[in-house]
Amino acid sequence: MAYGVILNVENMAALIIGGGSVATRKAGSLLREGARVRVLAPACTRELQALEGIYGEGLDFIWDEYRIEYLKEADLVIAATSDPILNGKIHEDCRERRIWCNNVSDGQASDFSNMSSVERSGLFFFASSKGGSPGQTGELLKELVEALDEERLIGLETYAKIRRRIREEVDSPKDRSKMLKELSETATAGLNHRFSVALEGEDHDHKGR
Numbered sequence: 065m066a067y068g069v070i071l072n073v074e075n076m077a078a079l080i081i082g083g084g085s086v087a088t089r090k091a092g093s094l095l096r097e098g099a100r101v102r103v104l105a106p107a108c109t110r111e112l113q114a115l116e117g118i119y120g121e122g123l124d125f126i127w128d129e130y131r132i133e134y135l136k137e138a139d140l141v142i143a144a145t146s147d148p149i150l151n152g153k154i155h156e157d158c159r160e161r162r163i164w165c166n167n168v169s170d171g172q173a174s175d176f177s178n179m180s181s182v183e184r185s186g187l188f189f190f191a192s193s194k195g196g197s198p199g200q201t202g203e204l205l206k207e208l209v210e211a212l213d214e215e216r217l218i219g220l221e222t223y224a225k226i227r228r229r230i231r232e233e234v235d236s237p238k239d240r241s242k243m244l245k246e247l248s249e250t251a252t253a254g255l256n257h258r259f260s261v262a263l264e265g266e267d268h269d270h271k272g273r
């Protein structure tokens with residue numbers, strides 16, 4: 065299953081169980097997005113501990129091994145210990161309590177998993193191999209995003225600005241959706257035009273050969 069969502073984790077209580085390199089990466093990305101992070105582990109990396117200096121009360125630690133009681137106040141859980149069997153058990157414990165859990169050892173036995181992401185010109189690009197080739201997905205996504213046309217991206221920024229203005233300034237829902245639809249159609253027509261010009265050019269190249 066792969067149901068794509070953008071999760072707003074701001075002020076959510078995330079419990080990360082384990083303090084190794086995977087836990088460190090996940091703590092960093094959750095904190096960046098405004099979540100409150102609690103790390104439960106007997107020990108953690110220096111890098112993870114150093115995040116306390118940046119995020120202060122947004123991050124705290126419980127220096128202990130996993131026990132079910134610690135799930136109590138969590139909105140979501142990352143099971144990131146070095147023991148895949150324990151990570152699976154944590155996922156089951158979360159299931160019973162209806163807490164969303166990411167089991168980092170097994171994307172299939174997880175309620176959610178992370179995607180590779182790249183941001184460019186205010187657009188977020190996400191990709192997932194659903195656990196098939198996690199280390200490669202990000203590399204491929206970077207390549208894809210680098211190949212995008214700069215002009216097209218700038219065009220999209222302008223589009224987003226106009227769209228925001230329409231949403232803010234046009235009160236009538238009917239007029240607003242008509243204008244948004246027109247804006248979208250104009251942008252698509254512009255894109256189609258550019259495609260046909262590019263294709264004509266290609267056609268020309270072929271004939272020229």
Ligand SMILES: C[C@@]1(CC(=O)O)c2cc3[nH]c(cc4nc(cc5[nH]c(cc(n2)[C@H]1CCC(=O)O)[C@@](C)(CC(=O)O)[C@@H]5CCC(=O)O)C(CC(=O)O)=C4CCC(=O)O)c(CCC(=O)O)c3CC(=O)O
Pocket residue numbers: 089090093166167168169170171172176177178179180181191192193194195196197198199200201202203
């Ligand atoms: C299912 C998932 C669950 C989840 O964690 O959400 C999962 C599972 C596993 N990853 C494993 C390995 C690696 N994962 C990475 C990196 C990332 N992994 C991430 C997501 C996911 N990893 C989810 C699926 C996403 C997808 O498929 O697209 C990213 C996107 C996000 C993040 O973790 O923050 C981040 C990319 C950052 C970027 O894009 O730059 C690297 C590279 C590195 O560390 O540098 C390696 C080593 C190389 C390799 O093995 O490929 C293993 C084997 C562990 C073992 O050795 O046993 C498992 C377990 C299994 O095999 O199921």
Ligand SMILES: NC(=O)C1=CN([C@@H]2O[C@H](COP(=O)(O)OP(=O)(O)OC[C@H]3O[C@@H](n4cnc5c(N)ncnc54)[C@H](O)[C@@H]3O)[C@@H](O)[C@H]2O)C=CC1
Pocket residue numbers: 081082083084085086087104105106107108109128129130144145146147148150168169198
């Ligand atoms: N999803 C992903 O992106 C990736 C997942 N993995 C998987 O993630 C897992 C963790 O990998 P690393 O962070 O590299 O491991 P690591 O060995 O660096 O860290 C493991 C952490 O778990 C803690 N821990 C061990 N037993 C515990 C317990 N009973 N309760 C609480 N904490 C406990 C340890 O103190 C340590 O901080 C591995 O099982 C591996 O298969 C590995 C690479 C990438």
